[in-house]
Amino acid sequence: xxxxxxxxGKRRIVLIALIxxxxxxxxxxxxxEPTSRLQDEADIRKxxxxxxxxxxxxxxxxxxxxxxxxxxxxxxxxxxxxxxPNGQIEERTGSDAWADFVATVFQGAGxxxxxxxxxxxxxxxxxxxxxxxxYLHATHVLPNGSIDIANGTYExxxxxxxxxxxxxxxxxxxxxxxxxxxxxxxPRSEE
Numbered sequence: 780x781x782x783x784x785x786x787x788g789k790r791r792i793v794l795i796a797l798i799x800x801x802x803x804x805x806x807x808x809x810x811x812e813p814t815s816r817l818q819d820e821a822d823i824r825k826x827x828x829x830x831x832x833x834x835x836x837x838x839x840x841x842x843x844x845x846x847x848x849x850x851x852x853x854x855x856x857x858x859x860x861x862x863x864p865n866g867q868i869e870e871r872t873g874s875d876a877w878a879d880f881v882a883t884v885f886q887g888a889g890x891x892x893x894x895x896x897x898x899x900x901x902x903x904x905x906x907x908x909x910x911x912x913x914y915l916h917a918t919h920v921l922p923n924g925s926i927d928i929a930n931g932t933y934e935x936x937x938x939x940x941x942x943x944x945x946x947x948x949x950x951x952x953x954x955x956x957x958x959x960x961x962x963x964x965x966p967r968s969e970e
Contacts, residue, residue: 816904819904819909819939819944820902820904822943822944823902823904823909823911823937823944824900824902824911826852826911826935826937826944826945826946827897827900827911827913827933827935827946828897829848829849829851829852830848830849830852830946830949831895831896831897832848833845833846833847833848833849833852833878834881834893834895835892835893835894835895836848837878837881837882837885837893838885838890838892838893838894838895838919839891839892839893840886840891842878842879842882845878845881845882846874846875846878849874849875849877849878850874851942851943851945852874852945852946853874853945853946853947853949854938854940854945854946854947855873856872856873856947857872857873857874857877857945857946857947857948857949858870858871858872858947858948858949859871859872859874859876859877859880859948859949859950859951860948860949860950860951861950861951861952861953862950862951862952862953863953863956864953864954864955864956885919888919888921888927889921889922890919890920890921890927891920891921891922892919892920893917893918893919893920894917894918895915895916895917896915896916896917896918897913897914897915897916897933898913898914898916899912899913899914900912900913900914901913904937906939907938907939908936908937908938908939909936909937909938909939909944910934910935910936910937911933911934911935911937911946912932912933912934912935913932913933913935914930914931914932915929915930915931915932915933915951915953916928916929916930917929917930923960923961924960924961925958925959925960925961926958926959927956927957927958927959928955928956928957928958928959929953929955929956930953930954930955931951931952931953931954931955932951932952932954933949933950933951934949934950934952935947935948935949935950936948
């Protein structure tokens, strides 16, 4: 076997190895893209869930816990607005200001607890920004056993910060607000 044939054979092996390495690298980068996108969407979805947990802590009367739960959900300068079914609009800046507003509304109405159910979450993420839309069904319990039911939609602008994804602005548009009285006397109202 000649020396030239051996060299050509080694070149082929090196060329094949190089092509295989490039293909592997390319396929791994393509596989990483959907994984990264899915992780971003999961992280963004958690923001609306931590918001619900914070709001329900406030609904139980624990405003400090609600504030603490809100902190990792929002940017420091996050803006909030709510449009009530009667057209009234309330706006706040900062999660502490929003927590105080929620506490004032809940305490003013006399709620003893709340439960915020979120669903139909739609996320569109690109690089370091995203939008998220979330349907709301919330139950607010009154001392006499009746409940106020609120339905609406949250529209969020979300950004990726050094600490991770955070909601930068949140708008709640309430479409209904309904009071339902119990059909039987509430056990606590007979005491």
